[in-house]
Amino acid sequence: MxxxxxxxxxxxxxxxxxxxxxxxxxxxxxxxxxxxxxxxxxxxxxxxxxxxxxxxxxxxxxxxxxxxxxxxxxxxxxxxxxxxxxxxxxxxxxxxxxxxxxxxxxxxxxxxxxxxxxxxxPETEAIPSKTKKLDLHKRKEQVLQQPELAKISMEN
Incomplete structure (x- = not known):
């Protein structure tokens, strides 16, 4: 006890x-x-x-x-x-x-x-998550740039 x-x-x-x-x-x-x-x-x-x-x-x-x-x-x-x-x-x-x-x-x-x-x-670490976010920003930038390019080609 x-x-x-x-x-x-x-x-x-x-x-x-x-x-x-x-x-x-x-x-x-x-x-x-x-x-x-x-x-x-x-x-x-x-x-x-x-x-x-x-x-x-x-x-x-x-x-x-x-x-x-x-x-x-x-x-x-x-x-x-x-x-x-x-x-x-x-x-x-x-x-x-x-x-x-x-x-x-x-x-x-x-x-x-x-x-x-x-x-x-390494995919399960936080650093690639930041890379994915950066890739998303790049994609958004590309999407934004595409209409501008189309507009320019239509003017020429």
């Missing part, structure tokens, strides 16, 4: 390994952590950890989410990357892309996303 009391007193003294963002918490900016992360508030920015991410029922992330295990009971608008498993609960909402090794989707979940197998390649 003394040993169990000792164990419980040790666990009470140990620091928490979960970063918790409570309901009502609102943040604009990126979070990079080495702890488990639980979000019940609103984060507008990217959330990255080497461990587990839980988006609770009141949680919302508008940005990219990356962790080893990602559980979504709230809402994510962006790219979800899970090196191990993604679980989308019955109250979960995902709009974007999901890259994962394994996925579990509960009945009632709302998903409007492209789901792909996660592979450890």
């Amino acid at each position: 003394w040993t169990s009391e000792k164990k419980s007193s040790q666990s009470m003294a140990e620091p928490s390994t979960t970063s918790f963002f409570a309901p009502g918490f609102r943040m604009n900016g990126d979070i990079d952590s080495n702890n488990d992360v639980r979000v019940e508030g609103i984060i507008q920015g990217n959330l990255t950890t080497t461990k587990r991410i839980i988006i609770g029922k009141t949680g919302q992330v508008i940005g990219n989410v990356k962790g080893s295990q990602v559980s979504i009971m709230g809402e994510v608008v962006g790219e979800v990357i899970a090196t191990d498993i993604t679980v989308i609960g019955e109250t979960g909402v995902v709009h974007g892309t999901v890259l994962t090794n394994k996925i579990k989707i509960e009945s009632g979940a709302e998903i409007e996303a492209c789901i792909k197998k996660y592979k450890e390649t």
Whole structure:
């Protein structure tokens, strides 16, 4: 009996390994952590950890989410990357892309996303995402330039 009391007193003294963002918490900016992360508030920015991410029922992330295990009971608008498993609960909402090794989707979940197998390649890093955005800008510029060229050719 003394040993169990000792164990419980040790666990009470140990620091928490979960970063918790409570309901009502609102943040604009990126979070990079080495702890488990639980979000019940609103984060507008990217959330990255080497461990587990839980988006609770009141949680919302508008940005990219990356962790080893990602559980979504709230809402994510962006790219979800899970090196191990993604679980989308019955109250979960995902709009974007999901890259994962394994996925579990509960009945009632709302998903409007492209789901792909996660592979450890440079494509899954943030830098190519910026490249894609630049390519989109180039495409817009080309579209804008084409009508001008057509107009010029009609005048000649």
